[in-house]
Amino acid sequence: MQEDFRLIVDLVLVLGVAACGGLLASLLKQPVLLGYLIGGMVVGPAGLGLIKEIIQVETLAQFGVAFLLFALGVEFSFSELKKVKAIALGGGGLQIALTILVTVVVCGVTGAWGSLPAKGVFLGSILSLSSTAVVLKCLMERNETETPHGQVMLGILVVQDLALGLMLAVLPALHAPAEVIGVAVLTALVRIGLFAAGAVVAGIWLIPPLLRMLARTESRELFLLGVVTLCLGIALLTEYLGLSIEMGAFVAGLMISEVEYADQTLTYVEPLRDIFASLFFAAIGMLIDPVFLWQNLELILGLVALVFVGKFLIITPLVKLFRYPWKTALIAGLGLAQIGEFSFVLASEGQVLGLVSRRIYLLILGTTAVTLILTPFVLRLLPSLFNFAESMPWLKPYLAGEGEARDVSEELPIKDHIVVCGYGRVGKNLVKLLQQHDLPIVVIDQSESRIQQLRDAGVPYVYGNCVSFHVLETAGVNHAKGMAIALPDPMSTRLSLKRALELHPELNLVVRATQDKNIEVLYQLGAREVVQPEFEASLEMATYLLNDLGFSQFVVQREMQQIRNDHYLDLRPERSASEVSRDLHQATRDLNRRWYAIPSTSPLIGMSLEEADMRYLTGISLMAIRRANGNEIDYPNNQTKLEEGDRLLVVGASEELAALEEFAQGKIAVPGENSACQWLVVDADSPVDHKTLADLKNHEPSVKVQALRRDGKFIRRPDDKTDLRVGDQVLLCGSLPSLNQLQSLFAAANKMPLSIPIAKANEAQTVKEFLP
Numbered sequence: 127m128q129e130d131f132r133l134i135v136d137l138v139l140v141l142g143v144a145a146c147g148g149l150l151a152s153l154l155k156q157p158v159l160l161g162y163l164i165g166g167m168v169v170g171p172a173g174l175g176l177i178k179e180i181i182q183v184e185t186l187a188q189f190g191v192a193f194l195l196f197a198l199g200v201e202f203s204f205s206e207l208k209k210v211k212a213i214a215l216g217g218g219g220l221q222i223a224l225t226i227l228v229t230v231v232v233c234g235v236t237g238a239w240g241s242l243p244a245k246g247v248f249l250g251s252i253l254s255l256s257s258t259a260v261v262l263k264c265l266m267e268r269n270e271t272e273t274p275h276g277q278v279m280l281g282i283l284v285v286q287d288l289a290l291g292l293m294l295a296v297l298p299a300l301h302a303p304a305e306v307i308g309v310a311v312l313t314a315l316v317r318i319g320l321f322a323a324g325a326v327v328a329g330i331w332l333i334p335p336l337l338r339m340l341a342r343t344e345s346r347e348l349f350l351l352g353v354v355t356l357c358l359g360i361a362l363l364t365e366y367l368g369l370s371i372e373m374g375a376f377v378a379g380l381m382i383s384e385v386e387y388a389d390q391t392l393t394y395v396e397p398l399r400d401i402f403a404s405l406f407f408a409a410i411g412m413l414i415d416p417v418f419l420w421q422n423l424e425l426i427l428g429l430v431a432l433v434f435v436g437k438f439l440i441i442t443p444l445v446k447l448f449r450y451p452w453k454t455a456l457i458a459g460l461g462l463a464q465i466g467e468f469s470f471v472l473a474s475e476g477q478v479l480g481l482v483s484r485r486i487y488l489l490i491l492g493t494t495a496v497t498l499i500l501t502p503f504v505l506r507l508l509p510s511l512f513n514f515a516e517s518m519p520w521l522k523p524y525l526a527g528e529g530e531a532r533d534v535s536e537e538l539p540i541k542d543h544i545v546v547c548g549y550g551r552v553g554k555n556l557v558k559l560l561q562q563h564d565l566p567i568v569v570i571d572q573s574e575s576r577i578q579q580l581r582d583a584g585v586p587y588v589y590g591n592c593v594s595f596h597v598l599e600t601a602g603v604n605h606a607k608g609m610a611i612a613l614p615d616p617m618s619t620r621l622s623l624k625r626a627l628e629l630h631p632e633l634n635l636v637v638r639a640t641q642d643k644n645i646e647v648l649y650q651l652g653a654r655e656v657v658q659p660e661f662e663a664s665l666e667m668a669t670y671l672l673n674d675l676g677f678s679q680f681v682v683q684r685e686m687q688q689i690r691n692d693h694y695l696d697l698r699p700e701r702s703a704s705e706v707s708r709d710l711h712q713a714t715r716d717l718n719r720r721w722y723a724i725p726s727t728s729p730l731i732g733m734s735l736e737e738a739d740m741r742y743l744t745g746i747s748l749m750a751i752r753r754a755n756g757n758e759i760d761y762p763n764n765q766t767k768l769e770e771g772d773r774l775l776v777v778g779a780s781e782e783l784a785a786l787e788e789f790a791q792g793k794i795a796v797p798g799e800n801s802a803c804q805w806l807v808v809d810a811d812s813p814v815d816h817k818t819l820a821d822l823k824n825h826e827p828s829v830k831v832q833a834l835r836r837d838g839k840f841i842r843r844p845d846d847k848t849d850l851r852v853g854d855q856v857l858l859c860g861s862l863p864s865l866n867q868l869q870s871l872f873a874a875a876n877k878m879p880l881s882i883p884i885a886k887a888n889e890a891q892t893v894k895e896f897l898p
Contacts, residue, residue: 136177137405143169144404156499157260159407159467163495166411177412189358190402191471192375196357197399198258198287199379200392213278213448217441218285224440226250248481251293252473252490253433257466258283260498264461264505270615274572274591275457278445282462290376290468292318295364297475317367321377325360329381337387350394353382357395410470410491418485419492429493430500437463449532451591453512460504464497465490509617509715531600533577533589539566541605546612547592547622549576552638552659553612557585568601592622598629608634616644620651620717624747627652628779631742642698646761647713649693651747651777661694703760707750710760710775714749717777721752724772728790729805729835729855736764737833737840743803743859744785746778803832803859806872810852814871820846826868829860 147161147168169176229250261279270276295318333356340352357378364374382391419426442459446452470491477487543566546553553569560567569580569587580587590597592613603609603626611626613619616639623637636655637648648656665686672682689696701709724730730738740746751759754771776786792805808814814822819831823846834844835855841848850856856872858865 139169139176140166140405140408141401144408147408148404155502157257157502159259159403160495160498162404162407163411163414166408167414167416168411170412170414172412172415172417188371188406190399190404190406192357192361192371192402193395193399194403194406195290195376195468195471196361196379197392197395199376200382200388200395201379213445213450214281214285217278217444217448218282218289220444221282221441222251222254222286222289224444225254225437228436228440229253245481248297248472248476249490251297252469252476253437253465255286255290255466255469255472256283256437256462257464257498257501258287259467260464260501261461261505264502270617273615273618274450274454275461276615278450278454278458279461282441282458286466287468290471293472294376294475297472297479297481321364321367325377325381329385333381334385337382337385337391341387341390346394349390350398353391353395354398356382407467407470410474413487414491414495415488418488422489422492426489426492426496429489430496433465433493433497434463434500457508460508461501463504464501465494467494467498469494530594531588531590531597532572533587534600535581535586535588538568538586538588538600538602540602542566542607543568543602543605545570545598545601545603545606545609545626547571547610548612548614549573549580549587550612550614553610556610556612561585568606570597570601591618593618593625595625595629598622598626603629603633606630606633608636611635611637613638614640616640616713619644620647620713623648623651623653624717624777627741628745628782631745642694643701643709644713645693645698647710647749650749650761652741656693658694661697664697665689703758706760707758710749714775714777718779718783719749719775719777720783722774722776722783722786722790724768724770724774725791726770727792728768729792729807730768730790731770732767733835733840734765734767735762737835737842738768739833740776740786740789743832743857744778744789745782746776746786748774748776750775802862802865803857804865804869806856806858806869808850808852808854808856809873812852812872814850815852817850818846819844819848819850822850822868822871825871826860826864829858829864829868831856832859833857 143165144162145165147163147165148158149161151158151161151164167173171177226247227250230246233246233249261283265276265279296315336352336356337349340349343349357375360378360381361371361374364377365371382388385391438459441462442455445455445458450458473482473487473490473494476482477484482490544560546557546560546567546569549557549569549571553571557567557569567585569585570590570592571577571580571587572589572591574589577587577589588597588601590600592598592611609626611619611622613622619637619640623635626633626635635653636657637653639645639648639656639658642658642661645656645658669682669686673679730740735748740748748762749760751762751766751768752773752775753759753769759766776783778786789803789805792807819834822831823829831844832842834841834848834857836851836853858868
């Protein structure tokens with residue numbers, strides 16, 4: 127009885143430290159399983175030594191492994207695998223095989239484990255697995271599960287999870303003597319085949335009726351009891367057949383994954399899985415010796431570097447081999463370079479079977495834990511790293527734009543059409559509504575299944591990434607009448623918006639915002655309209671109810687439109703200035719951003735943002751202004767005036783940022799190949815003093831007068847009869863040679879601007895012709 131009480135105390139203690147460690151890890155933005163490991167280290171024999179019956183805790187922890195793999199099997203989706211089946215099956219399978227092969231070769235060359243290739247295969251299996259939990263969590267936090275790199279990583283992870291079952295089944299055979307290991311592996315594979323055949327039969331004819339009968343009872347307890355019995359029963363069967371309990375639990379989950387009650391099963395089992403999984407990871411932590419890790423810290427860090435570099439060099443070329451862009455390949459390579467949490471399961475089994483010594487086992491655990499800690503930081507740094515890489519001219523062609531279009535429909539509209547980015551649920555409905563008005567449409571998508579739907583429906587399409595300049599040009603964005611971006615992830619939405627406006631600055635753009643914190647960012651980047659689906663649903667429901675209650679339809683519609691005009695401010699949760707600033711800086715990390723200080727002599731000082739019109743004239747987007755006193759204005763509106771000492775947070779391509787610098791200094795800014803804009807000041811004794819704008823146009827017909835600033839007043843597109851006076855600032859746009867000619871006219875008669883090449887023989891004559 128005393129031993130039973132001791133077990134209860136140990137369980138409470140383990141669960142308590144696991145909860146505390148998980149909470150600490152969560153607060154530090156780390157995976158909670160790392161907190162479980164640290165909690166186990168603290169109370170284990172190598173730590174405070176508070177746990178006395180480790181064997182009993184480990185026995186209960188084995189339930190955690192079983193439920194963990196059972197839930198993994200239930201979550202496994204063959205339909206999701208089909209979306210990226212080529213890279214998932216081909217790339218994932220090759221990645222596992224190559225990792226094992228490279229590990230065997232390295233072990234053989236270095237003589238790390240003598241002449242036993244089985245141990246190299248075992249270590250390679252451990253290294254080949256990446257962390258589904260950590261990678262999926264990072265992708266979901268950034269809403270990138272539907273991006274190209276997100277789909278590639280999840281596809282490879284699914285195949286790795288599927289391979290885990292095979293590894294667990296073959297693992298005991300690797301313990302056989304070298305001369306009979308081939309026979310042992312073959313026997314294990316035959317057993318797997320027979321068991322798989324039986325599982326398929328049971329999954330089709332036995333499991334669905336059983337679950338249906340349990341569900342009819344409408345008893346949550348009975349359903350959960352039946353599912354747990356099924357899971358553990360099949361796990362014990364596989365153990366009896368000489369396979370492993372983990373293999374049986376995973377197959378049991380697979381048998382349920384395609385049944386109609388799969389979601390209900392997962393909902394019921396998840397609490398059990400989470401509790402027992404925390405026990406498992408805490409039990410693993412108890413086996414880790416902190417003193418050993420500290421004494422071997424340099425070796426572990428070296429192994430971490432080898433693992434990251436090695437897996438990156440294996441995965442990146444494989445993804446590229448399947449015709450994905452370099453950027454997608456690099457993100458996938460870096461994102462999957464860690465060792466996964468299920469490697470703990472393999473390592474634990476390997477130690478029991480004697481495939482690894484305790485020293486190697488501890489090195490594996492330490493290396494795995496460090497790679498899991500580093501992965502979220504690596505994925506957060508990727509946008510900044512790619513911004514830096516894209517700023518290098520020799521790297522930009524490989525990284526910017528995600529490549530060429532992979533396929534194009536035979537007939538595409540060439541002008542005045544609507545471009546729709548994304549053919550998901552929102553994009554599909556949008557296309558239907560536009561087709562009802564016989565509008566020409568081009569849809570851009572990068573999913574093979576969706577492109578096939580477009581082919582079947584006869585809708586013009588471009589098979590590619592909306593982020594790509596080449597794809598946008600192929601879709602005719604330059605000559606489109608409007609564009610709708612209905613992409614699921616914020617990063618691709620922002621990049622598509624920015625690059626579409628670089629190609630067509632006056633394009634009418636409507637954008638879907640998946641998160642309310644992105645609304646202002648999208649407006650600031652140049653969207654004409656931003657639609658937030660949840661807010662729109664609220665507005666439509668409120669409209670229906672208010673109209674039904676007798677409120678004036680006109681008044682209700684006006685109120686709802688005002689909420690839209692205010693960018694849903696009434697519906698958005700209140701945020702502090704620091705929260706807004708933090709979200710702004712996070713949102714612009716994946717864009718080419720920089721802080722630019724306005725020169726003290728800039729003609730822009732004193733102008734409102736509407737007057738300066740920097741997006742139209744240079745292509746950049748202004749996100750924030752930091753005043754000389756340190757105050758920051760995030761998402762400034764059009765009436766905000768620029769002041770001396772301001773620093774501007776701007777995003778744009780390198781050439782656009784260069785154009786801003788020239789433009790802000792009053793020099794010529796060249797936003798496009800055939801156009802340029804410049805602020806010119808009428809000097810005293812200038813030949814243009816008291817001349818009209820019509821005279822200026824007659825002299826250089828290709829130049830347009832965009833604006834005039836006089837005595838602090840701003841005039842957009844002034845009348846041709848307006849006289850020019852000393853001190854006037856005139857915004858002129860036209861060809862570069864024409865602007866160079868006009869610079870000499872605006873300067874005083876006795877001086878020539880330094881930026882003008884004065885060696886031309888006819889230049890003096892040009893100025894004289896304009897003089898009275």
